[in-house]
Amino acid sequence: MKRFLRALGRLWTIPVALVAWEAVTRAADDNFFPPPTEIAARMHEMWFSGPAERLWLTDAALDNIPTSIGRIFAGWLLAAAVGISLGLVLGRSALLSRFVEPIIEFGRAIPPPALLPFFLALFAAGTQMQVATIAFGIVWPILLNSGDGARHVDRLHLETAQVFGMSRGQRLVRIILPAALPKIFAGLRLSLSLALILMVISELVGSTNGIGFQLLDAQRSFDLPGVWGTIVVLGVLGYAFNSAFLLVERRLLSWHRAAKQTI
């Protein structure tokens, strides 16, 4: 209970920011910047005015939000699997990384919106293509950080493993992976937020549902409270994902925090 209250206490900045936002937008009275109360009303109408037995969620909410979340997670998990494994391998193999480095850098520098035609070509439209776009767009921080972490394992740790004759696989799983884990987590955390962004981008073209589609729809109808409301939903989702992520990270990296703390 006490912990809960303390956690709540930490959120004090949110009401402050909200009030400030309301005040500023009311004062400015600009069409493009509706006050939060108006946004909230629109959000309620869009998503939370459904029947009680469905937790007040509307059809639109049930249609779009879970679909998008599903895509985000599918894309994120795919990116994590590919990014971590490839990153570790590239981090440890200088030869291989010499071969693929330019390709990776190349892929990384391509604007995801420009990639849409390519993924459209490969996967046609639909969830497959969206998941691929998300995964492709967010894999870089994971790949780069994993590679970096794997490259920069304390030399003595590796030598110790080598001396005790640990196999390559064992070294990868028992030494390199844990040593790189702090960096990998930094990458995972970055890419989780990126996944939301990429979800929106991937739903901008050839899509028929999802949060990104709703954003597009609202934009196309000049429904500005709707646009803002969708952005707020994205922010809330991002916050929720990030909090859950930090919780897991705290567990898995407890050794790291403790080993590196002073006083």
Next chain:
Amino acid sequence: MLEISNLTHTYGTGPGAHHALGGIDLKVAEGELVCIVGPSGCGKSTLLRSIAGLLRPTGGRVVLNGSPVERTPDDLAVVFQDYSRSLFPWMSVADNVSLPLRRKDMDKKQRRQAAMEALEQVGLDGAAAKYPWQLSGGMQQRVSIARALAYRPALLLMDEPFGSVDAQTREDLEDLTLRVRSHHNMTILLITHDIDESVYVGDRVVVLSKAPATIVGDLRVDLPGPRDQITTREHPDFVHLRAEVGRLVRGMRNQAAPAS
């Protein structure tokens, strides 16, 4: 078992290069315990890392059991001088000790048991569940000794393994090393700065000169066994040998002495 011939090593190239090993020739028979002493920075750790295959020497050969050392040989354990960095902070002490045992044909329970036994031998049975960074320096050093001993390697390389523990523990660990060696027929190379220790535990004491290191003395220690902290150290041969080693080390250090 181990044959080193004309081993040289130079770190770096060009004007900043450092010529660390200047032609080392050394033969170690199976089951022997050879102590290596020499001034600080002369190249002892370099020699040890070459034997372990962690460093490709710039010249000469290291042959182990008839085949040249190209990569890290099998059945080898090392206690590093920088013990604290050689422990893995993400694993408990017991896991650190049992990790290398995965290579042996042992199941989880056996590994755990072997690790606990080794930890008990170094007086750390109480710390098995802790993490390395929760231990004092001396305790960390003992964990890395326990890890090496639990592994039961054919060749054990130790780089100043008892430097961070108190006198009593040090003696206990010396005796432990001797005991383990004779039980499991290990070959041991032990680097130390303690001349008494080198004579007490060694079958041979090899003295290195300052950089570029060469062997300036190779003394056989023929003390009656089993050795014992009190009687052995009082033995006249011990006193004589220790003075001899001391002279060799000192002789080699005169030019590099700190300014007074």
Next chain:
Amino acid sequence: MLEISNLTHTYGTGPGAHHALGGIDLKVAEGELVCIVGPSGCGKSTLLRSIAGLLRPTGGRVVLNGSPVERTPDDLAVVFQDYSRSLFPWMSVADNVSLPLRRKDMDKKQRRQAAMEALEQVGLDGAAAKYPWQLSGGMQQRVSIARALAYRPALLLMDEPFGSVDAQTREDLEDLTLRVRSHHNMTILLITHDIDESVYVGDRVVVLSKAPATIVGDLRVDLPGPRDQITTREHPDFVHLRAEVGRLVRGMRNQAAPAS
């Protein structure tokens, strides 16, 4: 100058807690050199870290020059037990040594000169331009000693500072410490495992028991000065004191001895 009263420290809470210091009372006068000995893992480093204000003890007080230590006091230098991790890998050896001097009223040239002087004193004038990771363990340890000495602190805390160097260098460093102390009137606390060393360099030797550490002996060393490696170590008082300290340390370690 330094007054420690009823200092206790417990790491962690709950069932995994470790009671490291069990009520330490200690007074150190200005200019004194106090050696602290005790079994491995007893709490020596913990005590030293409390004095340096790097750790907030769970009980008791540390008072330095009349004011309680809340944060790191001024004019203090520490040689850490984990010397290799206390050097900054991104700086050359000379920069490592001269870095703390930035706090003093010195210009760049003076700092450089002081650093070079200190490095020369520990026999490392040739390594000034190298990076710490290009040095051997013993050399790194000497760099961290040089850094502390160059700083000329009023209070110097050293945690097993001579553990990784050869016997001759060790003696030279002991003498260097004595010399610097008398020149600059430093107060020094020195943790060591070498009983001979504690008697040779100390004005007092404080013996700690195993954890939770308490003081079980506080011996004044009244040897005729100036001390000298040969004559002092032959002095009958030296032999007597060393036996006395040895007895105290051993007495306290019996229960925790490694299994034989």
Next chain:
Amino acid sequence: MRGRSLLDSRLLCGAAGVAGLFCVAELAGRTGLIDPVVFPLASTIAGRAAALAADGEFLADVASTLGAWAAGLLLTVLVAVPAGFALGTLPRVEAALRPILEFLRPIPSVALIPLALLLFSDRFEMKIAVIVYAASWPVLINTMYGLKDVDPVAKETLRSFGFGPLAVLWRVSLPSTAPFIATGVRLAAAVALILAVSAELLAGGASGIGTFIIEAGSSPDALEYIVAATIWAGAIGVLSNLLFTLVERRLFHWHLARTEGAR
């Protein structure tokens, strides 16, 4: 012996890797795996890209994009690194701001471009603003994670000499976090390029790679132009990465020496 030295060349290996990818792409098009109508052949794109390199108008577009990219990246570093240090060293501030930051982070930059259009009357400033917004996150997060990775013994050493928290930050935390920050900047460089192009793509303008892509949309061969322009964007990414890697190698040789594993 000669084979070895060939494999040691980053340039050759990288070129081989790119050539391999090119062949795979060309083959996919020729065998009909990817219909050339849906996505142009690799060789067609290469031809277009080569033609663009000699096109003065396109080069002006590239220069304009690069200008925004460089300015945006510079500002990003100036903003995000100090912010990362502030948040990484002041846990209270971090706790207070975290909800808001975590809320802002997943807001898609694409959705922000229209808002930025409303707020800035200068296109260049608008571009810079969205670049800084999006590119700051990797730098910020990597800085914060890097700070957690600093060896406590190193920090204590300086503290014991009586240095204040700021000096510890400057002399220990900054240098030992620097490699981590560099990875963040490398990530940010790619993000900044993406945003520069995306901003041009969505907001239009007088010149820029994105503007070029809009114009290309009018062509019946639009896809070829767009992909070729994208290839150049990717190539810029590869070059910038090469530059960053070189600088990193120079600056952080100490880091590499200590951590690069024995082969």
Next chain:
Amino acid sequence: GSDSETTAAATGGAGGLEKTQLTIGALPIPDSAALYIANKRGFFAEEGLTVKIETIQGGAQAQQSLIGGTLDATQTNYVSAFLATAAGNKMKIISDLYQSTPDSFNLMVPKDSPIKTPADLKGKKIAVNSLKNIGTLAVTSVLKTHGLTADDVQFMEFPFPDMGGKLEQGVVDAAWMTEPHLTAAATKLGARKLADTMTGPTADFAIAGVIVTEEFANENPKTVAAFQRAVGKAQQIAASDRKAVEEILPTYTKIDAATAAVITLGAFPTSLDETRLQRVADLMVEQGYLKSPIEAKSLLPATAG
């Protein structure tokens, strides 16, 4: 523009314009040809205006640039303009640019498609370049004449250049396309025209014009009038001389001369006609794009003529 006319024109431009430097947004499509003609031939300069034309990506973003102040005026299609007005943004339409002609905006299907008439589109997917805009409006009106509603099909947003590929892949069953993609799809893929979407209620449909904010129109009436005169002149040329349009197209689009010669162009109206605009607004009301009717007249500046 650096023709001799430019210098000759300097005399006429002295007359008290509120603002002489204009930045206007234009799409790289045939609709905006007159703007470029006016610039190239010095018509703006003759009026004392220095006009910089910037490429924009779409009407919606351009309107935001208009409000934000990056642009002074911009090309937009009328559907967007009315939508924005309904959302509370006060705009003025100052020049008409483009109007549909037969076969300028067609619904295309793949060559072997089983879809024979728009009535077969029930339950099918249709690609448009932008949802809730002119494409969906035009297609819906075609559907209506064949007894279907917008709810009977699924609209998907794809950029024009991707549409051919999507048809080929079967991702969509039909695509609403315009030139030059229309011709390209027909010649390259053999795509078939299913229906002309600019017939019946959408025949001679007003497509695009130039807008400014109401504030701008009120503050700069003389500048607006000068602008209108220049564009009017250019429209005249575009309307009467196809060659002039074919010539200007390759300068601001990636349509080459050969393509420009064969594509179907819309019409370039020479005056701003209130009734034509009203038709657009009314159709939008009818199809539910607008919740309440809008007077097209309210979007015309006081000086319009």
